[in-house]
Amino acid sequence: MADIRTTIAGLQMVNPVMTASGTFGYGLEFADLVDLSQIGGIIMKGTTLNPREGNDYPRMAETASGMLNCVGLQNKGVDYFCEHIYPQVKDIPSNMIVNVSGSSPEDYAACAARINELDKIPAIELNISCPNVKQGGMAFGVTTEGASQVVKAVREVYDKTLIVKLSPNVTSIADIARSVEDAGADAVSLINTLMGMAIDIERRKPRLSINTGGLSGPAVKPVAVRCVWQVAKAVKIPVVGLGGIMTAEDAIEFFMAGASAIEIGTGNFIDPTISVKVAQGVSDWLDRHHYDSLQDIIGII
Amino acid sequence: MGYMKQCKDLKIVSVEHPNDGYVLLRLTDNEPLPEIRAGQFVEIKVENSPQTFLRRPISVNFVDEERNELWLLIQVVGEGTRHLASLQVGNMLNVLFPLGNGFTQGTAGESVLLVGGGVGIAPLLEYAKQLKQVGATPYLLLGGRSACNLLQLDLFRQYGEVYVTTEDGSMGERGFVTNHSFLESFASFPLKGTRGGARISCCGPKPMMLAVAKWAKEHGVTCEVSLENLMACGLGACLCCVEKTVKGNVCVCKEGPVFNINELTWQI
Numbered sequence: 331m332a333d334i335r336t337t338i339a340g341l342q343m344v345n346p347v348m349t350a351s352g353t354f355g356y357g358l359e360f361a362d363l364v365d366l367s368q369i370g371g372i373i374m375k376g377t378t379l380n381p382r383e384g385n386d387y388p389r390m391a392e393t394a395s396g397m398l399n400c401v402g403l404q405n406k407g408v409d410y411f412c413e414h415i416y417p418q419v420k421d422i423p424s425n426m427i428v429n430v431s432g433s434s435p436e437d438y439a440a441c442a443a444r445i446n447e448l449d450k451i452p453a454i455e456l457n458i459s460c461p462n463v464k465q466g467g468m469a470f471g472v473t474t475e476g477a478s479q480v481v482k483a484v485r486e487v488y489d490k491t492l493i494v495k496l497s498p499n500v501t502s503i504a505d506i507a508r509s510v511e512d513a514g515a516d517a518v519s520l521i522n523t524l525m526g527m528a529i530d531i532e533r534r535k536p537r538l539s540i541n542t543g544g545l546s547g548p549a550v551k552p553v554a555v556r557c558v559w560q561v562a563k564a565v566k567i568p569v570v571g572l573g574g575i576m577t578a579e580d581a582i583e584f585f586m587a588g589a590s591a592i593e594i595g596t597g598n599f600i601d602p603t604i605s606v607k608v609a610q611g612v613s614d615w616l617d618r619h620h621y622d623s624l625q626d627i628i629g630i631i
Numbered sequence: 632m633g634y635m636k637q638c639k640d641l642k643i644v645s646v647e648h649p650n651d652g653y654v655l656l657r658l659t660d661n662e663p664l665p666e667i668r669a670g671q672f673v674e675i676k677v678e679n680s681p682q683t684f685l686r687r688p689i690s691v692n693f694v695d696e697e698r699n700e701l702w703l704l705i706q707v708v709g710e711g712t713r714h715l716a717s718l719q720v721g722n723m724l725n726v727l728f729p730l731g732n733g734f735t736q737g738t739a740g741e742s743v744l745l746v747g748g749g750v751g752i753a754p755l756l757e758y759a760k761q762l763k764q765v766g767a768t769p770y771l772l773l774g775g776r777s778a779c780n781l782l783q784l785d786l787f788r789q790y791g792e793v794y795v796t797t798e799d800g801s802m803g804e805r806g807f808v809t810n811h812s813f814l815e816s817f818a819s820f821p822l823k824g825t826r827g828g829a830r831i832s833c834c835g836p837k838p839m840m841l842a843v844a845k846w847a848k849e850h851g852v853t854c855e856v857s858l859e860n861l862m863a864c865g866l867g868a869c870l871c872c873v874e875k876t877v878k879g880n881v882c883v884c885k886e887g888p889v890f891n892i893n894e895l896t897w898q899i
Contacts, residue, residue: 355868359885362636363727375870383880390863390871392685397863401870404880547684599685599864600676602638602727 332616333623334609336370336591338568339491339516341425341453343370343591345609346624347581350572350595351376351429351455351495352401356419363602368609370591371425373455374415378431379441381407391528391537396547396574397596398526400538403431403460408444420450429495431457435470435483443487453490456481456515459497459522460544471497471522474509485514493570496520496561498550503557504564511565519570519593520561521554546596548574555587562588562629576604578611585612588629635665636730636866640723644700649782651707653750654716655692658701658724667694669758670733670832670857670889673703674865675715676725683711686727688862688884690754690834693786701726704782706750730865731888734758734832735855739766741828744817745791746808746843748774748835754857755834756783759790770794772811774839778802808835809842818850830854832889844892845899857889 336346348371354360357372366372384404391398405411411428419426428445432438438456445454458471458480470476481494494510496503498521507518523544528537536542554573562569571589575581576597584592597604612624621627641658648654674686693702707716718724734754737743743762745755752773759769769791775781778801787793794813795803804811820829833843834857847854860883862872867885874883875896881887892899 353864353869355866359864359866359868363638375868384870384873387873387875387880388861389873390861390869392683394682395684397685399863399869399871404870404873596863599869601725602864602866 332613332621333625334613334616336624338493338570338591341371341491343425344368345370346585346591346612347605347609348373348425348427348570348591348593349598349605350593351457353595353598356415357422357424357426358418360598360602364606367423368606369424370609371427371453372422373427373429373593374419375405376403376429376431376457376460377405377408377411377441377445378403378433379408379437381405381410386539388537388539389543391543393526393528393545393547394549396545396549398528398538398543398545399523400540400543402540408441412444412448416448416451420448425452426450427453427455427493429455429457430484431460432480435480438480439483439487442484446488446490451490453493454488455493455495455519456484457495457522458510459495459499471506472500474505477506478509478513481510481513481515491516493517493519495522496557497522498553498557499525504560507561507565511567515567517568517570518561518565519572521550521557521573524550524553546574548576550574551580555583558584558589559587559631575608576600578608578615581608581612582615582627585624585628586631588631590628634668634671634729636728637665638725638727641701641726643718643720643722643724646718646720648716650779652780653782654705654707656703656705656715656718656724657695658703658726659699664694664699664701665729667691667701667729667757668733668736669761670754671729671731672754672865672888673701673726673728674730674862675703676727677711677714678725680710680714683714685863686865687711687715688730688859688865690857691729691757692753693757693760701728704750704753727865731884732886734857734889735830737762737765737767741830742768742770742820744770744772744829744831746772746774746831746833746835746839748808748839749776749780751835751839751857752782753834755832756786758832759787763790770813770817772796772808772813774798774808774835807842808839809846814846818852822851822853833857841897841899844897847892848899854892855889856892856895858883858887
């Protein structure tokens with residue numbers, strides 16, 4: 331059997347499949363349905379320094395091979411996470427990673443500093459790419475200066491694995507990746523959702539409460555593969571690929587493009603057990619093609 | 632742990648088309664179905680329908696324990712439900728269930744008025760059954776545009792008195808459920824909290840539920856409503872189906888779909 335273990339900047343994973351932030355709750359929601367120890371990493375819901383109510387309903391629109399969302403980082407804040415959620419998730423036998431968001435470099439740093447104190451959280455994913463809140467990060471993630479500023483602020487207070495999640499809504503994602511690498515990121519994950527819009531023509535109104543939202547699902551996969559390929563060529567730190575992965579074959583594309591691990595997001599809504607199926611499928615594919623290790627196909631394109 | 636969630640293929644053992652607009656699917660499994668509370672729902676994966684990406688949330692219409700069957704009464708409204716209506720006996724359906732919290736569990740001696748409109752009557756059949764099982768008395772007040780929208784009336788009658796309104800007057804009293812003469816007598820029932828107290832559970836289009844909630848509030852009757860906000864995951868993970876409540880935005884799929892009207896921020 332092929333070896334599908336992988337490491338992201340010191341983070342050891344039983345397999346290269348993680349679940350993407352905002353699509354898998356805190357893992358607990360899926361505990362009845364899937365063996366959480368068989369998931370390489372669980373990236374929990376976006377957490378901010380202060381509680382956020384998120385955007386108004388409707389927050390979701392189904393589209394061709396995908397969906398738009400404008401949830402808007404609804405969460406109860408980092409204090410609530412530390413006091414109420416952390417005790418419930420700290421013994422889940424997977425890499426429990428917190429996705430951190432904010433509206434200023436100081437907010438990001440303060441939130442990351444709190445998470446840094448939690449023993450059983452080995453990494454954070456810094457969200458500088460949420461398209462759904464006015465100052466929800468994407469403002470930082472679309473310029474090299476902004477991205478660098480946030481990463482530097484967090485790096486000063488956070489000593490564990492720092493993954494930075496990048497937006498595809500930019501002219502050159504490779505430039506942004508290089509700037510966060512220089513600012514001290516240990517890894518990058520990409521892509522966050524693509525800005526989109528859908529209109530209900532009968533009601534003559536946008537289908538989302540704030541007009542625009544983030545597109546995810548298989549519809550974005552080719553864009554994601556392209557971004558991963560460009561970024562993997564541009565940086566030396568590990569790349570985590572995501573965007574529309576529904577099958578092991580989809581995941582293999584990302585590995586070949588240069589991803590050392592992948593995340594599954596929207597796919598969890600279609601099949602809550604998809605992460606373990608994809609991990610198994612990757613192993614089977616490697617066996618069928620006589621590879622001993624996942625590492626043998628990473629970045630071969 | 633009676634409500635452990637599962638995601639598995641169930642086999643279609645019966646497909647009925649009560650009329651053009653609806654399909655009743657009966658599903659079964661080799662293993663006993665999990666315990667399901669009335670008002671809970673399932674999320675169905677729609678295969679071979681390229682336009683249907685997400686699962687479709689469908690309320691549990693009825694659980695036939697003897698035959699180990701789960702019934703889903705589905706109104707055909709779009710591509711996904713049209714595809715479900717074309718399924719055949721013997722097809723498998725991938726079902727994620729049971730989801731959400733159901734209606735308030737009944738207590739012996741209480742009277743519960745179940746108000747349903749359109750396809751919203753579907754979960755009330757299982758609820759009427761569960762209420763009768765615990766010794767409560769369900770009353771059914773069901774409304775539809777026309778007689779053809781009122782399905783399963785004979786089944787409802789096994790569990791309680793059935794009152795009907797139609798907008799076109801083709802069956803029962805003409806008008807909306809809130810115009811029905813039975814409401815007047817129900818208003819004189821002793822209220823919840825007293826011996827044999829009465830309350831209302833409601834499922835249907837939002838304007839109907841608003842009108843029922845308003846009536847309940849005016850008459851001091853406890854009332855719960857079942858919401859059907861657009862959903863993706865069904866598990867409380869994606870935070871798409873939120874409803875504003877007195878506690879802030881909460882997921883209808885996980886904290887609901889049934890809410891006491893006092894928890895909501897509806898203008899009633």
